Amino acid sequence: MNQLLQRELTSTLRTRGSVTNPLGFLLLSLLLFALVDPGAQGGQGSYLSGIFWVLILLTNLLSLDAMFRRDFDSGALEQMLISAHMPFVAVLMRIFVHWLSSGLLMTLFVPLFGLLLGLESETFLPIMLVMLVGTPALSLLGSIGAALTVGFSRGGTILALLILPLFLPVLIFGSACISAAVSGLSFAAPLTWLGLFSSSSLLLAPWATWAALKISVEMQ
Amino acid sequence: MSGSFAASLKQLWHKLGSPRWFYQITHNWVRGFGVMAAVMLVVGCVWGLAFAPPDYQQGNSFRIMYVHVPAAMVAQSLYLGMGVAGFIGLVWRMKLADVAIAATLPLGITLTALALFSGSVWGRPTWGSWWEWDGRTVSTLVMLFLYLGIYALREAIAEADLRARAAALVSLVGTVNIPVIKYSVEWWNTLHQPASFTLTEKPAMPAEMWLPLLVMVLGFYCFAGHNVLSRMRLEILRREANTRWVAELFAAKPVSASITKES
């Protein structure tokens, strides 16, 4: 398992832009929003939290498209499917590293985003907690769509169509959490639901991704 | 007693693996469903649109419910059916399961769109807005996207076997997802009118109002049965076009007069 993790980390780090592009996109789009609508600064509750989560979803969408593509083209994906003794672990490592480079990274940059949007600093920590709980679900569920569409040359639109319905609960609970946090209210309830959703995705999504990969590999 | 029941179930399951058997057995069902659908829809429409008493709050605009509610119910049932077919297709690789999915898609998409449109039309005079974000509307909208997604996926994959497996996987995942979405949005905000008709509860409407609704719902289900079965039969013929039994089927039928007239 260690060697698997190491390979995924090395591979991701060496791919140019795999770490910086999603982050850059998120930063830029937040800047645009802050620029266009000065009212968004000062934390207008649910409007802001919704925007924030939508942008996170879109950023994830961008990075998911290429999640399996390189390995698909090089044939490494086939080898993984043939040789893996524990398919669940192999897929999970890939998803985990994807999350590290997207969800976790965005979580760490929340203070910066908060400053841009004029949020109060006490809300930073709750927002980071919410993102920490919610973003794994995005990587997990998104990997299913990425695995299904990896064989298509222009799979981007179908990918979005397939996984945005899956992302919706994260969006709903996530923005409920953030708007509660920004208003100073308790966000324990939606956070629990979000955690439940993320943990069930953790148990179920890798199997669906594996099945989808097996289907895609046969398309070559 | 139970032994023979289990044995006959097993036999039925095995027979479902044969598209030919399915084709032969559904021959009469299609006609039966069609007739029942026609009768019920006519009766239901006339009764509901002309004879049911007007609602004291909503006046006559509530009548769109007679289209909206059955469309939504059947669309959801079809989606659930697709999910089950997806599961069967993935686990047992039954060919008929993919035929079922392909056949259900067009009607499912149409009915979901109809439900959304009629719900919107109903909402405008009744609650003043074309659209509200609540549990039922969001989950129906998401269901439409999932239907469209499965359709797009099937169009994108050329190989029949792979197309079947991919569609089955997505329909299965989607079926798990729809209730989650529904409850999450309902948790967030509930505005939609509580269910006007459930199978177990006593409805809140007087009998003269929900009886035609019941007839319309049954009519829609019969129509769905007719439509899906017809499409399945057509799909079976298309896929088995190179086999002996299909060739025999069309060799036996005499060429009808109308066709010779046109050519």
Add this chain to the structure above:
Amino acid sequence: MGVGVAASDRVEWGFTSSAYGLAVLDQSQHLHQADDKSPRHLESVLRMLALSCQRDQRDLFEPLNLVVGPGECIELLGPNGSGKSTLLRTLAGLHSQYRGEYHSVAAVYQGHRLGLDELLSPLENLAWFAGLQDQRLDRDHALAALARLGLLAEAHTACYRLSAGQQRRAAIARWLLAEHPLWLLDEPFNALDVQSRVLLNEILYEHCQAGGAVVCATHLQLQVDGKVTLELEPVAEVLV
């Protein structure tokens, strides 16, 4: 190990291959089952019973009945499009539309695509493959294999910097380390220069001598003693 069992009559019955439960997870799960205990099976590395691969529900070639024992080298011949690659992919478990059965022991598959991560060095790639099989990479063993293939100096260079022939040889190192008896190879001589081709033939010969088996699709003749040639026959179009 690969096992594939199919319902016999594709016309009547709508259950396609691998119909025995949980087909989603089946291939790798079946891999560790012991099938039948007949002594013949224990000897053979690969058995094919009336196996015919399909695309779009059409057979690609006449059904194959073949038993491959240890030490045998099968050369798969046939024109382009005759189904050689599909057959190899089926035996490797990457193609699930077929009729008939096959039973095989653990196999190495090498397709047209290299199967290497270009951003990693050969050594890192080998570590990954070992990790996939839940094993620790034996560095000395790996370096020895790379040395045999003339890649010792490039063991730590990222694969995208290597030439096509060097990348091919890095892929070959994977076979040597996998320690699987059966090798399924699809055009392994592509992009190899004369010297490397000789080396590859030697490696194939040694593998067969050591009790392994090779099924190799190739346009170039294999220079391996005792090879057996298998040609796939196309199917005549018949209304079933």
